[in-house]
Amino acid sequence: MLEIRNLSAGVGGRQILKGLDLSVQAGEVHAIMGPNGSGKSTLAQVLAGRADYEVTSGSVTFNGASLLELKPEERARAGVFLAFQYPVEIPGVNSTVFLKAALNECRKARGEQELDAVEFLAVVKKKTALLELDPALLNRAVNEGFSGGEKKRNEIFQMAVLEPRLAILDETDSGLDIDALKIVSAGVNKLRRPDNATLVITHYQRLLNYIVPDRVHVLVRGQIVKSGGKELALELEERGYDWILEDPASNGKP
Amino acid sequence: MTDTLAPTDRKPAHAPFFGGALGPGPAWLQSLRQKARGRLDEIGFPTTDQEEWRFTNVAPLLQWPLHPAEPASRRIGPADIEPFRLAGDGYCLVFVNGRFRPELSTLPRPGAHVQAGSLRAQWNGGAPEWEKHLARHAGCDSNFFTALNTASFEDGAFVFAPPNAAVGQPVQLLYLAASDRPGAAVHPRNLIVADGGSSLKVIETYASLTEAPHLTNAVTELALGPGAHVEHGKLQNENERAFHIATVQAVQGADSHWLSHSIATGARLARNQIQTLLNARGAEAVLNGLYLARGEQLTDHHTLIDHAQPHCQSHEFYYGILAGRSHGVFNGKILVRQDAQKTNAKQTNRNLVLSESALIDTKPQLEIFADDVKCTHGATVGQLNAEALFYLRSRGIGAALARRMLVRAFANDAVERVTLAPARERLEKLLTEWFEGLDFPLSSHD
Numbered sequence: 065m066l067e068i069r070n071l072s073a074g075v076g077g078r079q080i081l082k083g084l085d086l087s088v089q090a091g092e093v094h095a096i097m098g099p100n101g102s103g104k105s106t107l108a109q110v111l112a113g114r115a116d117y118e119v120t121s122g123s124v125t126f127n128g129a130s131l132l133e134l135k136p137e138e139r140a141r142a143g144v145f146l147a148f149q150y151p152v153e154i155p156g157v158n159s160t161v162f163l164k165a166a167l168n169e170c171r172k173a174r175g176e177q178e179l180d181a182v183e184f185l186a187v188v189k190k191k192t193a194l195l196e197l198d199p200a201l202l203n204r205a206v207n208e209g210f211s212g213g214e215k216k217r218n219e220i221f222q223m224a225v226l227e228p229r230l231a232i233l234d235e236t237d238s239g240l241d242i243d244a245l246k247i248v249s250a251g252v253n254k255l256r257r258p259d260n261a262t263l264v265i266t267h268y269q270r271l272l273n274y275i276v277p278d279r280v281h282v283l284v285r286g287q288i289v290k291s292g293g294k295e296l297a298l299e300l301e302e303r304g305y306d307w308i309l310e311d312p313a314s315n316g317k318p
Numbered sequence: 319m320t321d322t323l324a325p326t327d328r329k330p331a332h333a334p335f336f337g338g339a340l341g342p343g344p345a346w347l348q349s350l351r352q353k354a355r356g357r358l359d360e361i362g363f364p365t366t367d368q369e370e371w372r373f374t375n376v377a378p379l380l381q382w383p384l385h386p387a388e389p390a391s392r393r394i395g396p397a398d399i400e401p402f403r404l405a406g407d408g409y410c411l412v413f414v415n416g417r418f419r420p421e422l423s424t425l426p427r428p429g430a431h432v433q434a435g436s437l438r439a440q441w442n443g444g445a446p447e448w449e450k451h452l453a454r455h456a457g458c459d460s461n462f463f464t465a466l467n468t469a470s471f472e473d474g475a476f477v478f479a480p481p482n483a484a485v486g487q488p489v490q491l492l493y494l495a496a497s498d499r500p501g502a503a504v505h506p507r508n509l510i511v512a513d514g515g516s517s518l519k520v521i522e523t524y525a526s527l528t529e530a531p532h533l534t535n536a537v538t539e540l541a542l543g544p545g546a547h548v549e550h551g552k553l554q555n556e557n558e559r560a561f562h563i564a565t566v567q568a569v570q571g572a573d574s575h576w577l578s579h580s581i582a583t584g585a586r587l588a589r590n591q592i593q594t595l596l597n598a599r600g601a602e603a604v605l606n607g608l609y610l611a612r613g614e615q616l617t618d619h620h621t622l623i624d625h626a627q628p629h630c631q632s633h634e635f636y637y638g639i640l641a642g643r644s645h646g647v648f649n650g651k652i653l654v655r656q657d658a659q660k661t662n663a664k665q666t667n668r669n670l671v672l673s674e675s676a677l678i679d680t681k682p683q684l685e686i687f688a689d690d691v692k693c694t695h696g697a698t699v700g701q702l703n704a705e706a707l708f709y710l711r712s713r714g715i716g717a718a719l720a721r722r723m724l725v726r727a728f729a730n731d732a733v734e735r736v737t738l739a740p741a742r743e744r745l746e747k748l749l750t751e752w753f754e755g756l757d758f759p760l761s762s763h764d
Binding site for chain 2: 112113114115116135136137139140141145146148151152154155156157161162163165166167169170173205206222226
C-alpha cells in the first residue's frame with residue numbers, strides 16, 4: 065500500500081530525513097519509534113503534504129500513485145489521513161460544517177454519493193459514540209476551546225468519519241490520560257480493516273499496549289536503523305534508544 | 319491654515335457642488351443651512367495634507383461634472399427593491415436617487431408604536447423632536463461633507479420612537495442609486511430619535527442599480543434618550559465606481575445603549591465617520607465594523623467615541639479584509655474628557671490582508687484627560703493562518719474552499735454581533751457573494 069524509498073527531506077535548509085525506506089501492506093499496523101528530533105514528525109508531515117518541508121530525494125508510492133506529486137487535499141481524498149500531534153484551533157469555522165465538507169470531498173473522490181445534512185448527522189452520531197466524544201463539541205469551532213484530550217479524540221473521530229486507507233497517528237498518545245488512551249486505542253482498533261493500514265508514530269511504548277503493531281521501526285537521525293516485531297517496542301521501553309546507536313547490527317538498513 | 323494658500327482667483331470649495339445651493343425647508347432650517355454653507359469655504363475641500371484625510375484622496379470625485387441626481391431614468395418597481403429588502407415584517411422606507419418613494423415603501427400605520435417617514439413630511443409643523451434634533455448633533459465645524467450635506471440635503475428619513483415604545487419591527491432605510499449619467503450626487507439625511515426607555519432597530523442600506531459612478535454623501539443623526547436601546551446598522555454595497563461618504567453621529571443619554579454596525583463592501587472610495595457622544599452617566603456603545611475591499615477599492619473608517627461623562631462604556635470591534643490592490647484605513651479615536659471618570663473603553667482593530675498589493679493604515683488615537691479610567695486598544699494586521707489552511711486541506715478540502723472558509727471565519731465575530739436576524743441573513747448573503755468573487759492568487763505552495 066505504502067512504499068517509501070530512500071526518502072530525504074528537510075525544512076528551512078536543514079536535512080532531517082536521510083534516505084528513509086519503509087513498506088506498509090494493507091491490513092497492517094506499523095509503529096515508528098525514535099528519540100526526540102529523529103524525524104518522526106517530519107515523516108508524518110511530509111506524507112501529509114506540508115509545503116514547508118522540502119523533499120530532496122526519494123519516492124513515496126501510495127496504492128500505485130506517486131504521493132509526493134499530490135496536493136494535501138488530493139492525498140486526503142486518496143485516503144491518507146494524518147492525526148496531528150498538535151491539532152490546530154480554527155476559530156470561526158464550525159466543526160460540523162468543516163467535517164461535512166471534508167467527508168463529501170472524500171466521498172466524491174471515491175465515487176460515492178455526497179451525504180445530505182440528515183445522513184451526515186447519522187454518521188456523526190455513530191462515530192462520536194465510538195470515540196465517546198460529546199457531540200456538543202461539534203457545535204463549536206474546530207478544536208476551539210477543546211482540552212488536550214478532546215483534541216486528540218477529535219482527531220480520531222475525524223478519522224472514523226473519513227475512513228482513510230492509511231492513517232498516520234502522530235504522537236496521538238501524548239497528553240492523554242490512561243482512560244482517554246484506552247478510548248482512542250479502542251477506536252483505532254475498531255476502525256482496522258483488511259484494506260486499511262495504520263502508521264503509529266510514538267515516543268513511548270505505552271500506546272502499543274493497546275494498538276498492537278505488526279512491525280516496529282526505530283527511526284534515528286532520519287533513517288530507520290532497526291525493525292522488528294512488537295517485542296522490539298518493549299525492549300526499547302526497557303533499554304532506551306542508546307543501545308541501538310551502539311549496536312553494530314543496526315547500522316545498516318533493516 | 320487656509321489663509322496661507324488663498325490665491326485670489328481660487329474658486330469657492332463648494333463650487334463643484336452646484337454652487338452650494340441650499341436645500342428646502344422652514345426658516346430655522348434655512349438658517350442652519352446657511353451657516354453650514356458658510357463653513358464650506360473655511361474648511362475647504364479635503365486634501366491629503368489634512369491629517370483627517372491623509373490616506374484618503376477624494377480629489378477623483380471632482381473628475382465628473384457633479385450634478386444633483388435626477389429622477390431615475392427608468393421605472394423602478396418592487397422587483398428592483400426586492401433583492402435589497404430585509405426579509406420579514408419590518409418597515410422599509412425606499413429612496414431612489416434621494417427621492418422618497420412611498421408607493422415602494424412599507425410604512426407604519428398612523429398610531430403605531432413608531433413614526434417613520436420622510437423628513438420632508440415634517441417640513442411644516444412636524445413632531446417637535448425633529449426641530450430639536452435635526453442638524454443639532456452632526457458637527458459642521460470641521461467636516462466638509464457633513465456641512466455640505468447640511469446645506470444641501472433634499473430629503474431623508476425621520477424615525478421616532480416615543481417614550482417607552484418597544485418597537486418590534488425593524489425599520490429599513492433603503493437608498494438606491496439609479497442614474498446612468500456619471501456624477502449624480504445625493505445627500506441623504508436621516509434623523510433617528512429614540513425617546514427615553516424606548517427600543518428601536520434601524521438598518522440603512524445603500525446600493526446601486528446601475529454601474530455609473532455616483533456620489534452618496536449621507537449624514538445620520540441619532541438621539542438616544544435615557545435608557546433607550548438602539549441597534550443601528552449601515553450596510554453599504556454601492557457599485558465599485560461610486561464614492562460613498564457618510565457620517566453617523568449618535569448622542570446618548572443616561573444608561574442608553576447603542577449597538578452600531580458599519581458594514582462596507584462597496585464603492586470605489588468609501589469613507590465612514592461613525593461617532594458617538596456618551597453624554598450622560600451609564601451610557602454604553604458597542605461599535606461593530608466590517609470592511610471588505612478588493613480591486614482598487616479604498617475603504618476608510620474614522621470612528622470617534624467621545625466619553626464626556628463618568629461611568630460610560632464603549633466596546634469597539636472593527637475588522638477588515640483587504641484583497642487585490644485595495645487600501646483600508648482605520649482611525650479609531652477615543653476621547654475621555656476630564657469629567658469622564660470610571661470610563662471603560664476597549665478598542666480592537668483586526669485586519670486580514672490577502673494579497674501583497676493590498677494595504678492597511680490603522681491608527682488608534684486615545685486622548686485621555688481623566689485619571690481613573692480603563693482604556694485598552696489593539697490593532698493587528700495578518701494573513702491567513704498557514705497551519706489552519708494546511709489542516710483543512712489535509713482533510714480533503716481544496717485550497718480555494720479552505721481559504722474562503724478561513725476568510726469567512728475571520729468575519730464571523732462581526733456577523734454574530736448583528737442581533738437583528740434579517741439583517742444578519744442579508745449580511746451572510748452579501749459575504750458569500752463577496753467571497754465567491756474573491757480571486758485568490760495561488761502561491762507556489764499550491
